[in-house]
Amino acid sequence: MSDADATGATGREIWIEKYRPQTLDDIKGQADIVERLQSYIDQHDLPHLLFSGGAGIGKTTAATAIARQVYGDDWQGNFLELNASDQRGIDVVRDRIKNFARASFGGYDYRIIFLDEADSLTDAAQSALRRTMEQFSDNTRFILSCNYSSKIIDPIQSRCAVFRFSPLSDEAIAAQVDEIAAIEDIELTDDGREALVYAAGGDMRRAINSLQAAATTGEIVDEEAVYLITSTARPEEIEAMITDAINGDFAKSRATLDTLLTDTGMAGGDIIDQLHRSVWDLGIDERAAVRLLERIGEADYRITEGANEQVQLEALLASLALDDS
Known part of the structure; x- marks a missing residue:
C-alpha cells in the first residue's frame, strides 16, 4: 500500500497527531497564553519558557507551534525535543543538550x-x-514542560517566563471533537459529545483518542459507545453509588462499586477522580460535602501508597453509611 493509501485508510493515522495544531492560533482553550506567546514571537524576543499543567492541554503543542513559527520549514533542525522522564540523569543535560x-x-x-x-x-x-x-543563553532558548512547577528548582523558575496551562473548557473540547467528526464524516450524537467531554475531564488528547476509538465501533458515536470504549462510569452511576451509601444502603452501594471495578474494568484511581468531580452535583449540604471530600482524599492517598483499591473504596462507602446510622 502506498503512503497516500495508508494515509486515507481508516485507523491508519493517530488523530492526536493528524489534528495537532500547527500554529499558536490553532490552539483551542488557551487564548490568554497564546496571545502572550505570540507577542514574544512578533517582537523577536523569546525568553526561556516554563509550561506547567496537566496532560493533554497544549504544552507540547505550544512548544512545537513556536518552533514552526520562528523557523518555518527549518524548524526540525533548530528544535531539540527531549523527554526527561525517560532520561533523568545529569549526563543528558551535560551531553545531548550541550x-x-x-x-x-x-x-x-x-x-x-x-x-x-x-x-x-x-x-x-x-x-x-x-x-x-546560563552558559548558552546567547544562542539557545529553553522551553521546559512539567506537570508541577513546584518540582522545578527556584533558580530555573526565575530564569523563565512561567505559563500555567489550565484544563481545557468543555466548550473548547466540544468544538474540537465536532470539527474532527465533521472532517472524518462521523455521526456524533449530542449525548455522545457530552460523554466525550465528561470522559476527557479537560484533556484534549484523551477526548480525541476516545473519539477515534469510539468511531471504530460503528458509524454513530453515541453515549454508550464512548462510555464503553473509555471504561468510564456514567455520572449518574457514581452519584447513585454515593447517594445510596449516604442513605445507609451499603449493600446496594457496594454492589454498584463491584460492577464498576469488575464489569466495567475501572481502576480505583479513576473512580476516585470521578467521585471527586461529582461531589458538588450530589445535592448534599455543604458540611456533608466537606466530610465526603475528606474521605475521598484519604482513600486516594492510601491507594496511591499501594493499598488495595477495592478495600479502600468499600471502606469509604462504609464510612458514609455509618454516618447515617
Missing part, C-alpha cells in the same frame, strides 16, 4: 531546546541544566 547548544547553525539568533516532563529531572540534573542555560 552538544545541541554548541552546534553551529545559520541564519537564526538562537535554537530551541524543549525539555518535556522536566519535573522528572533529579535535583543534580536541574542544577546542571541551570548552568547550561
Whole structure:
C-alpha cells in the first residue's frame, strides 16, 4: 500500500497527531497564553519558557507551534525535543543538550531546546541544566514542560517566563471533537459529545483518542459507545453509588462499586477522580460535602501508597453509611 493509501485508510493515522495544531492560533482553550506567546514571537524576543499543567492541554503543542513559527520549514533542525522522564540523569543535560547548544547553525539568533516532563529531572540534573542555560543563553532558548512547577528548582523558575496551562473548557473540547467528526464524516450524537467531554475531564488528547476509538465501533458515536470504549462510569452511576451509601444502603452501594471495578474494568484511581468531580452535583449540604471530600482524599492517598483499591473504596462507602446510622 502506498503512503497516500495508508494515509486515507481508516485507523491508519493517530488523530492526536493528524489534528495537532500547527500554529499558536490553532490552539483551542488557551487564548490568554497564546496571545502572550505570540507577542514574544512578533517582537523577536523569546525568553526561556516554563509550561506547567496537566496532560493533554497544549504544552507540547505550544512548544512545537513556536518552533514552526520562528523557523518555518527549518524548524526540525533548530528544535531539540527531549523527554526527561525517560532520561533523568545529569549526563543528558551535560551531553545531548550541550552538544545541541554548541552546534553551529545559520541564519537564526538562537535554537530551541524543549525539555518535556522536566519535573522528572533529579535535583543534580536541574542544577546542571541551570548552568547550561546560563552558559548558552546567547544562542539557545529553553522551553521546559512539567506537570508541577513546584518540582522545578527556584533558580530555573526565575530564569523563565512561567505559563500555567489550565484544563481545557468543555466548550473548547466540544468544538474540537465536532470539527474532527465533521472532517472524518462521523455521526456524533449530542449525548455522545457530552460523554466525550465528561470522559476527557479537560484533556484534549484523551477526548480525541476516545473519539477515534469510539468511531471504530460503528458509524454513530453515541453515549454508550464512548462510555464503553473509555471504561468510564456514567455520572449518574457514581452519584447513585454515593447517594445510596449516604442513605445507609451499603449493600446496594457496594454492589454498584463491584460492577464498576469488575464489569466495567475501572481502576480505583479513576473512580476516585470521578467521585471527586461529582461531589458538588450530589445535592448534599455543604458540611456533608466537606466530610465526603475528606474521605475521598484519604482513600486516594492510601491507594496511591499501594493499598488495595477495592478495600479502600468499600471502606469509604462504609464510612458514609455509618454516618447515617
